[in-house]
Amino acid sequence: MSENNQRIIFLSEYEDIFICPICSHPVKVMDLRSLICSNHHCFDISKRGYVNLLSQPHKTKYDKKLFESRKVISQSGYFDPLIARISENMLAELEPAGKMVKILDAGCGEGSHLSDIQQRILEQAQCDSLGIGVDISKEGIDMASKGPSKAIWCVADLANCPFADKQFHFILNILSPSNYSEFHRILADDGMVIKVIPGSKYLQEIRGIFYKKTARSVHSNENTFELFIRNFDLVDTQHVQYSVTLDHKYKEQLIHMTPLSWGAAEELIQQVLSNNKLEVTFDFTILLGKKMNAPIIWKSMIYEA
Template structure:
């Protein structure tokens, strides 16, 4: 089957998860061409099997093909694997309806799918068309990917069991809207030690980019969800020589003003990196929606 047909089949099986991002009306499937809501808004599947839910012709961000390809190689090698395993440990053994916010090129969601099997309904979205097109190469027909706006999600109210978000911006009002009562929000944020070896190579000790503090993001989360949990995740990841330049290319750290171009010797010294993040967990309840 073509990717467009596989996507249409996935949508047909999980149509109740989706809703028009313009008016939140329910969708009906239009053969294998796309989706139409009850108020006439229509969205088509592309050849890659994804749907572009933005009202603009294209999405603009700094995640180009080179960066996304580098990210795919490093994540496939396992940079986030212990993190994904911890996310999986927080999910029930029963099938879930889950979305991955800011899915990028989709590898973490695909790794979660590989751990859990095919019973779940897993969907990922990103503002990057290039990222979503790359994501559709992963397990076609087993997951659904789309280009969408964080603040106008193409998912139905109270239709999801889990919202998962790794290193991405958040819209808690939208997350609470799409989560069913008792649904779970899983959010990964970096700590000051995250990729500290790379940060030390790119910036001098006096540069503000050398140091990182994410407490405001965590404080906002816990203010929104006072019963929320925080689970630290810390480990060392060994970088094969071929992945060292890829790690630099995949990370926004090298975009900062004053970032140095690394020499071959400096890249060769980047043998291991620290992955230090916090998993923030909250349950939807009547008080936060």
């Protein structure tokens, strides 16, 4: 059986995670080609095995080049300290061996973070996980579905999540927009939301060159934080900060993986590229939240596979 067909069969094993984004009815995989609801709303499954649940195509500024660049930066290990910290938080809540935990990466882009986190969980807890990566960008999901990981990938709008209620033990939301009412609906009662936002020093060296003396030269998280604590009980806030000297060959990818470059003048981009030894700060804030008044019965968050 082809690898692509295996992915579609894997998707059909977990079809009950999904609901129709138009009428909220349950859906079924039909003929390994589409996901169809009882009201006959039909969504294509691509040859590569991901499903497109958008009712109309959506254009984003996150293009193929951005995702390719982010994938290269991820694979080169520049996000490893962040990924390690997220995984540690998850591992602290898991039971060992033989159980499966459902993880949604909301705004997964090209899928590297979810794949890396699943790998760490498998290695360190021998705990099997089902990863579901969702992004509104078809380019991102198309790239994610090329990877070998044990995950289901889908194109969908977070404002209208195509998932049944209370499905997920973890919702990851890494450097990506949120939809908290939908997160509430699809998160298990004792599940956890892990949101990562850029810290004030995130890529400050590049920000400083591109946006000297303007408001964009400093990043502020005040509103994001306020909105989070209005929606979830804040369990913990963690800061992960580290500096790296960027290898020459990764400079271009670093610039292209961030929306920071969108408004920057070409001469300033060249200035960054011509800098021989570019020191770059990675700075993240991790917000860990649970539903308000969530029961503290962590063991019930794992279901038998």
